[in-house]
Amino acid sequence: MPSERRCRPKALPTLAAIVAIAIFVAAGEWQRGRMGQKQALRAQFELAYQAVPVPLPAASDDWSIWRYRAVVAEGVFDAQRQILLDNKVHRGRIGFYVVTPLLLHDGRAVLIDRGFVAGTGSRAALPSAPPPAGIVTVRGRVNIPPARYLELARVPQAGPVWQNLDPARFSEATGIAVLPIVVEQAAVDGAAESLSRGSTPPDFGDARHRVYMVQWYAFAALAAGLWLYFNLRRGPGTQNR
Numbered sequence: 001m002p003s004e005r006r007c008r009p010k011a012l013p014t015l016a017a018i019v020a021i022a023i024f025v026a027a028g029e030w031q032r033g034r035m036g037q038k039q040a041l042r043a044q045f046e047l048a049y050q051a052v053p054v055p056l057p058a059a060s061d062d063w064s065i066w067r068y069r070a071v072v073a074e075g076v077f078d079a080q081r082q083i084l085l086d087n088k089v090h091r092g093r094i095g096f097y098v099v100t101p102l103l104l105h106d107g108r109a110v111l112i113d114r115g116f117v118a119g120t121g122s123r124a125a126l127p128s129a130p131p132p133a134g135i136v137t138v139r140g141r142v143n144i145p146p147a148r149y150l151e152l153a154r155v156p157q158a159g160p161v162w163q164n165l166d167p168a169r170f171s172e173a174t175g176i177a178v179l180p181i182v183v184e185q186a187a188v189d190g191a192a193e194s195l196s197r198g199s200t201p202p203d204f205g206d207a208r209h210r211v212y213m214v215q216w217y218a219f220a221a222l223a224a225g226l227w228l229y230f231n232l233r234r235g236p237g238t239q240n241r
Contacts (some may be wrong), residue, residue: 076215
């Protein structure tokens with residue numbers, strides 16, 4: 001008679017396999033959820049990219065629906081409260097993003113990411129990037145700075161160089177209330193500036209989450225396969241007479 005396979009699973013390895021499979025599947029599902037969020041952002045960007053520019057809204061209960069929308073804002077740059085976002089890279093060069101509050105005619109203020117300026121190579125001499133004077137019309141796209149970011153300790157911001165862009169902390173440090181958004185500038189009507197600006201769509205990272213998702217599911221399948229391999233044993237078999 002042909003040999004038989006008998007399953008004699010041991011309790012501890014079986015429990016370990018179940019726990020491992022559950023963890024791997026849960027991690028894969030988390031990556032699937034993140035991929036869905038990033039795909040939704042990509043769809044929002046593509047839809048907003050096709051929309052015509054509109055004036056910056058007077059108010060919004062949910063600024064997230066305005067993310068990536070092309071807007072037009074008119075006001076005066078507050079050069080005294082301009083900041084530089086540190087450790088930025090643009091086309092292989094290290095430097096800063098220049099962020100300047102724009103004082104709007106209705107009394108509000110909004111942060112304008114005016115673009116990239118290369119560093120001077122010395123922290124003692126920061127690059128100069130003064131904004132245009134007088135009333136300007138800024139065209140750009142709305143973005144929402146991340147609410148969470150890595151920092152070793154929460155310390156009061158001092159000086160023009162900042163590590164992260166946080167509108168709430170900017171208002172706290174400068175004394176002027178700004179909207180909880182940033183407008184990434186594309187152009188200023190009638191002004192010539194030397195700052196560099198990105199022209200490619202942002203990388204939403206959905207492809208990366210897809211790769212991680214597949215990896216976690218593969219680990220779960222591998223754990224299940226190993227459990228089956230080591231627990232299906234070939235029986236002693238009986239020879240034909």
